[in-house]
Amino acid sequence: MKRGPTLLALLRGARAHPGPASVATVTGLLNGATMVAGAAAVGWATDHVVIPALSGERVPPGDWWLSTLFVLGVSAVRWSTIFVRGVATGRVQYRAQADTRRAVAHRYLELDLPWFRHRSPGRLLAHAISDVDAQWSPMQFAFFACGMVFMLLLALTELFLRDVSLGLAGLALVVSVFTLTAVYQRLLTPRAREMQEARGLVAAVAHESIEAGPVVRSLGLIDAEDARFTANVQRLKRADMRMAAVSSVFDPLLELLPTATVLLVLAVSAPRVASGELSVGDLVGVIYLLITVSIPLNVISRFLSMLPMSGAGLERVRSVLDSTEVTAYGTADLPGDGPLRVATSTGLTLEPGTVTVVVGRVGSGKTTLLELAGGQRVPAGRTVCFDGVDVRYLARGVVAANVAVVSQDPFLFAESIRANLELSGHPSAEARDTAEVEEAAGRRPYDEGEIWGALELAAADEVVRELPGGLDTVVGERGATLSGGQRQRLCIARALLRRPRLLLLDDATSALDSRVEREVLGRIRDSGRTVLMTTNRPAAVAIADRVVLVEAGRIAATGSHEELMEIDEYRRLITAYEHGQEAAGDDRTQLAR
């Protein structure tokens, strides 16, 4: 990443917040000026008060007051500009940061699901948090550095005005500091990247290993995990030390360079002061200036040193913001509110109000078919029509308002049960009055009756009643404080509450007792919705109007349960347990012998 685009991005960020940015710029420049003025004040006081007074001359009282005022006045401007500049700079930085964060997070809500499949959640989190931090981190020094560049120019001008050779010494100092900084950066950047990478790997391995805790214990993988982790830890240590090897040389070098210059200036100027070409005050002012110059040089170096990291952050943030894998929407609506009729180009048709069950072996593509027919993910070259309308022509939000999904991995937000069920309110009914509009963003909120009704349908009412806070119980991240079966029931309740015209259940009852499962499925069947579900339980086909058998990613057969029983593969799947019983019986007799 070149510095140009990074600087440009910083500038754009500053311009987006003109108020604090202009305050920071003005105070930054003022502050730079006071540093030069401060050196002049000390020099003036030395020449007009200290030296004459101590060499026995009478110093007029006015000069005493003037030097006091001069030093203190300059200082007052300096510290107040430090304060104001700092606060204004921080405002620009944190506001720009928040804007970018918001943009990234909003983008995540628009991107297609396949886009997520290729990226780990940790990486996505890093884009929104640490990459945005990195992108804006140079901002904290930007206005300071601006003022310091101004100050350097002023200081150099003053040096040249006093004496050309002093000016040249100052210039030499500035040039050598920037040269050193450039070399330093060149050495540091690849090492910093290496360190960042090594940190990422250490974090990834640590995270995986800790999440895998039960497996590691159970299978005795501690040594293997230690070896895997150690390799990465050592790599990080080496990367850290390679950084240290560079910084331990350059940091003192940069720090001591001004001091070395002061000594050089002394050596050169001493004879000239002795000969009266330079006043002692001039020399004192110059030395003071040279020492003070170390601060701006330091700040400018730090600003420049943050640019590569910022550029890398910017690049990663852009990769999110510029990604084009967003879902396209049409403008069509789905009128009516009865159960949907679904027709897919793969030959599967769901008649309104019927229950269709997809069966097939592990990995045969049941979920893929469910997602296609439900209009959740329609691959190129396939089409799905709801009530005769191609899903791709439907307006934004129409599919979500008409279809409800319960997936294999039941997900709950870390909020109250009530919030998890209600979400944004009823998806297709408009709010009835303005109070409700404010409550649920234009959608009609549910009443208690509707909520408990849905919970009962999903056999989740017991679950909620037994929780300490009832509907207001806040669940853990991803619903972690509940068992798999409880989560499944709540997710089913959430889907039913939405009164979907098409309900998709992806092996959504796997963690329920068979008695509860039968009750829930029975009630879903009686609700008269169009239902498409996958299952690994043979019993569930009992509620099916039609059964679809998938094999190796395609639909192998469709029909009623009785019709499909003619097909070997289907019969094998459905009656597996009955055969298994006989086989196991044999097994046991063998053992008994």
Add this chain to the structure above:
Amino acid sequence: MTVPSWLVKVLILALLAGAGRIIAPLTVQRVIDSGLATHTVGPAITVGAAAVLVAGVSSMLLNRGLQERAETTVAGLRRAGLRRVHEMAASRADRTPAADLVSRLTSDLDQMTTFLQGGGIQLVTSTAQLLIAGVIMSVYSWQLALPVLLIAGLLLAGMYLMQRLIGRRFARARQDLSGLQRVVAESVAGAAVIRSTGTQDRMRAKLDTAVDRARDSLIRTLPPLHGNASSGEIAIATMTVTVLLGGVWWALAGDGAPRLTSGQVVAMVFLVTFFVRPLQFLVQSLGEAQNALAGWRRAKQLVETPSAEVTDGVALPPGPVAVRVEQASARYGDGPPVLHQVTVTIEAGEHVAIVGRTGSGKSTFAKLLTRRLDPSSGTILLSGVPLDRLAPTAGRVVILPQDPFLFEGTVSGNVHRGDLSRTGDEVLRVFDDLGLRDWLHALPDGPDTEVGLRGERLSAGERQLVGLARTALADPDLVIFDEATSGIDPATDVAVQAALATLTRGRTTIAIAHRMITAENADRVLVFDAGRIVQSGPHHVLAGQEGPYRKLVEAWNRS
């Protein structure tokens, strides 16, 4: 108590580095005081140059040495920390959020590196510089040093108080930032649900609130932070005026010759800057130092968590494992008891099925046997050895949960972890033994198919198949299946279970069942209800008796 030699070395280097940095004003003083006489300039500058050299070289050595030492310790802490995570009591590991443990091994310790690279060493040299400058000032003129030290004291006190306020506001900001992280993580993890329910607006509002809150609390740290930074300037200005004018006044106040030369006064002004700058730096980096130390302590805390592994414990006798549970009760944290004085014996080589409704205590029972939970009372013996005196049983007692964890990598790589001493061919043979050959080769890259993070590229059922193969390779003497095939289709399930029955012949197995076939295949069925074992016996016997098992069987048959 002996001082370690590295510490002596650090102290010497720090003093040298600090001293070297103060030579400049001394040289200036000498040269100006001598009236810039040519014969004093030469030696003074030579001394100054030498001092700068000493400061530079000792700083470099100090930098290198301290970082090497710190990094070695950090690496050691990371390793020891991860090991301890796997060795601590399982119940403790389960209670602690993974993110917390990870941060103790990563970002908390990274803070130490960042601190050392970003001015931590300077903190050491600054302290030395501060001390030396203070001493020299006092030697120069204690009368001038006194007001300077007084102002410094006031500054220090003020900055310290302010630093505490900054600390509080930053703590708040960190809290809001981690809140923001949680919301972003949720919006990513719940991406599918948010899309399918069309609730992007709701999530967007939630994200906006979190983003704004973090921004606002960061902005609230600004006034005290920069108030502190600017207060140093006020102190420097006051000190400069005091030294310049006060110095002249004091020098002339006595009778006769001035008590100070102009060079001394000027040098004193320099000394003031050399005194205050490190002071300012010190106070400002104290916060960072505190952060780095806090991170260090958090890592240290983890490493010092007691290990639950029984050193010099009794090894599990070879061969199939017998289980004896006596009057065992269990509860989660301070919650109500979920198992009540359960007593049961499972013979070595017996195949047992556990059935019962959700919440009847089945999974808790499995947790007791695998030490994921310690009983609140009662004892558990494996092959006659009480659990708390048993040496690690890794690989011999294995539990296969409903959602087995898969490592990022290939399918065969994951199975290989069941027993790393096996060869690649043996790994592939396990798939054949379980009748999973066809499934394996139908995967995009066969055994080399990448499973993705946590195995998320596979379906729930496929993850269970990999878990089964891994357990089969481990070939344990006691294996507990906790609804391990719930996501697998019936045909594959039956085939796999039959294969497992052959593989585990002669081993002890305990299967928590949600399907009747598992219960039918077992030698014995244990029926759990409300935390107690209410029935025990073979399927055909229990099915013929009045009782909860019969009701379950009826439900299974009807479904």
